[in-house]
Amino acid sequence: MYELKDQEMIFVFTGPNGAGRRTVAEMSGTTLGIKQVLSYTTRPPRPGEVDGEDYHFISGEAFIEADRRQEFMEVIEIDGFMYGIKDSDLAEMIQAGNAIYVVLNRYGAEMLKQLYGKNVVRISIYADRETILARQRDRGDSALMIERYMSHYDEEMAYRSECEHAFENIDSAHTMFDLTKILDGYLNRNLLDLD
Numbered sequence: 001m002y003e004l005k006d007q008e009m010i011f012v013f014t015g016p017n018g019a020g021r022r023t024v025a026e027m028s029g030t031t032l033g034i035k036q037v038l039s040y041t042t043r044p045p046r047p048g049e050v051d052g053e054d055y056h057f058i059s060g061e062a063f064i065e066a067d068r069r070q071e072f073m074e075v076i077e078i079d080g081f082m083y084g085i086k087d088s089d090l091a092e093m094i095q096a097g098n099a100i101y102v103v104l105n106r107y108g109a110e111m112l113k114q115l116y117g118k119n120v121v122r123i124s125i126y127a128d129r130e131t132i133l134a135r136q137r138d139r140g141d142s143a144l145m146i147e148r149y150m151s152h153y154d155e156e157m158a159y160r161s162e163c164e165h166a167f168e169n170i171d172s173a174h175t176m177f178d179l180t181k182i183l184d185g186y187l188n189r190n191l192l193d194l195d
């Protein structure tokens with residue numbers, strides 16, 4: 001397992017599916033020059049998702065093989081699909097930039113926090129059920145997918161209280177503004193004068 005240096009930071013975006021975690025993380029990440037370490041998954045891409053941008057989409061066989069070689073930091077099955085982040089990806093990207101972000105469910109967030117303590121900052125991005133349902137419908141998620149995602153809503157919302165920060169994502173520009181200020185503070189770069 002990669003050993004983080006004192007100044008290296010991992011920002012973990014968590015919260016319910018459809019809350020806008022990936023959207024606001026990418027906006028703030030782009031502003032601050034922080035890249036995402038992508039998960040590997042056996043889930044098929046949703047319409048519009050791109051291999052190497054949203055996930056590394058791999059076969060079940062490839063996932064099992066990588067797991068056998070102990071390449072993943074954690075392996076989790078969610079609704080019949082496998083997910084995991086590779087230790088080597090995290091090490092390579094964090095050494096290149098001092099900070100990275102990931103988008104994980106509560107189990108992944110907890111695993112990283114237990115492993116790396118103060119170098120991990122968990123950020124819950126959330127919205128109420130109706131808002132999330134509307135976003136999922138708008139992006140064309142099937143009724144089955146929506147049911148699957150919403151079955152995790154309560155647990156993901158409950159994990160908010162464990163996180164270092166929580167943002168209700170109503171207006172994405174507003175969320176991104178508040179979020180960027182917080183992340184900039186951890187990075188001690190003082191790049192932004194947003195007040």
Ligand SMILES: Nc1ncnc2c1ncn2[C@@H]1O[C@H](COP(=O)(O)OP(=O)(O)OP(=O)(O)O)[C@@H](O)[C@H]1O
Pocket residue numbers: 016017018019020021022023024103135136139169170171172173
């Ligand atoms: N503040 C917002 N207002 C309206 N729509 C938003 C907002 N934030 C994100 N969205 C839209 O909601 C949908 C879900 O966003 P996003 O994919 O970022 O969510 P997520 O929490 O990462 O969930 P998932 O992992 O299921 O993709 C996308 O279509 C995105 O464009």
Ligand SMILES: Nc1nc2c(ncn2[C@@H]2O[C@H](COP(=O)(O)O)[C@@H](O)[C@H]2O)c(=O)[nH]1
Pocket residue numbers: 015016017039040043076078083084085103104105106107108109
């Ligand atoms: N614990 C982990 N959670 C992960 C990982 N990669 C993604 N996720 C989270 O799983 C759910 C379902 O994802 P979806 O894209 O199929 O809807 C969602 O909360 C993701 O953020 C991982 O490697 N570990």
